[in-house]
Amino acid sequence: MDAVPEDKLLRYTPDTMQALRRLYNLDKPGDMDFAITALQDWLKKQHHLTKKDYSRSYLERLIILQKGSLERSKAQIENICAMRTLLPEYFEINGDEEIVKLDGLSVDLLPTLTEDYYRVLAVKYSPHKIDAKKFFITYKRAIQLTEYAMASDYGRGLICIIDYRDVDIMDFIAAINIKELYQFIKIMTIGYALKIKYIHVITPSTTANTFINLVKKMLTTKIANRFYVHKTIEPLYEYVARDILPSEYGGHGEALADRHMKWVQALTSKKMTEHLKEMSEAKSTQGYKMKDTISDPDLGISGSFRSLNVD
Template sequence: MESQPESHLLKLRKDTKENVRKIYNLDKPGRLEEAIKILQHWIQKQDHILKKDWNADYLDKTLIASKGSVEKAKKQIDRLCTMKTLIPKFFEVINVKKELPTILDLAMVMPLPTQTEEYYRVILVKIDTKEIKPEFFMMYFQYCLSVAEYIKTHDYANGFILVYDCRELNLAEVITKISTVELQQFITLLIEGYGARLKGIHIVSESKAIEMLINIVKQFLSEKVGNRIHVQRSIEDLPKVVPKGILPVEYGGNEKSIKELQEEWLEAITSEEHMEHLKVMYKACTDETRRNAGKFNEEYMGMPGSFRNLSVD
């Protein structure tokens, strides 16, 4: 095992980069470098994409998230930049610890330090609240996107396994309070913008409302990803789907406690370095007046929300 130099929070296996690149045929000498150069050249020619200086490391990870496809990587970059323009409320530069203390009392978002043997990153989300207010959801989405940007910058993974501990969450109230438009936009951001490739989504809950919530979420997922949602009735069931050794001690594993992990993550995503990074990346948006209108209509009319009402001159 070795830690990636940029972050002690996201450990990589010694052969992670080599083997993940091999999975997507990017391991041959010069192949990855060539793909990155093609992306950099393409970005320079896109008048509507305002950020031009995308570093090779970020593009490398975008190619991995796109299964080695340069064309899919182009689309992912374009989508993320466009969504920053169309739904900017998700991308407010916020110091989570100082500006969103309410949500931190309710939710913990913790990517676990150790990868699985297949190079997947497990992200544990623990939510402890029975009282739900509509404004909580946007706070939570902004919190998650700050973590997502950190992962995009510092991690190198084959994909993600999401674990939601909802034992203390009133799921019936979630269903009545959440905005399905914002939920769809958030899911689209993670999957189509950040390229989150999901191996599995595991929800720990005994609530009878869980199936109803899953049916809502599945409307915004492909059938393939939707079929990867599974309900675990007890935390004792988690080691069946996530290697026991990488789980926090509260879940029967050997990792630090969830309180320690959350504190470390909050320090990381509220650091001066990360806050400056957010300012730069959240400005990586588009000027839609410079985009071919026909191309915009073709690519984005089906996106969630009221995007179809946007006028592109």
């Protein structure tokens, strides 16, 4: 792969590939090809993995996301295959468009990379009734979007924007199943090993801090320290250029609502559906080794947040 292939939903600058290869000391002729071949050779020997035939472009994206480290890339493949074995319900593809349409929620990988080659993920909740089932559907949608990015995107990691301004935060918190939330967080941070630069939460409610502090306990200290909570949208401009942000956030980009429908079409296309089904079967016969990682969190709360007391 000599250049990042064009994508209908994601854009790149002409120097994206070379700049990121250079960042991780893989820019000299043959360096990346050598790394990819080494990863392919390793995969062939992993008899406990059910899928070994990843494309070279997929493996290059993985190596870049793992900061050029083959050992981290191997661990990522091992971990996500184990999680697909232990938690297959998060990865199943059953043709239910409810998973991608998600009334009341817009989830968008914004089209333009930041100057330092991070992709911005924008999540905006609308004032619709939400329950535990819809949360679980949200997790499946996020996993499908991540699989799309793993197959198509080329960047260093994510800057996340989570917009709670239009929801009743107490109803939102009460609907969450803590076990499912914990497992989803482990899938994203350990299974996919996503590199997260910042997580910006936008809400005027101080009650949200209780929820955010609990979520931080499920994360590594490094990621937990990357949370920023804003009461309004304006502080976000210090971190993400307006040219990148959608119109809902005072930016110059396409509206989230319009982008949302394009993502629905992309994730339900025949090509993507086949890819998602194939990846859902990329498992490990040694998945049991991951059981402790995804076991119930010891956070003093079981089942849901319904009994959570807040000031």
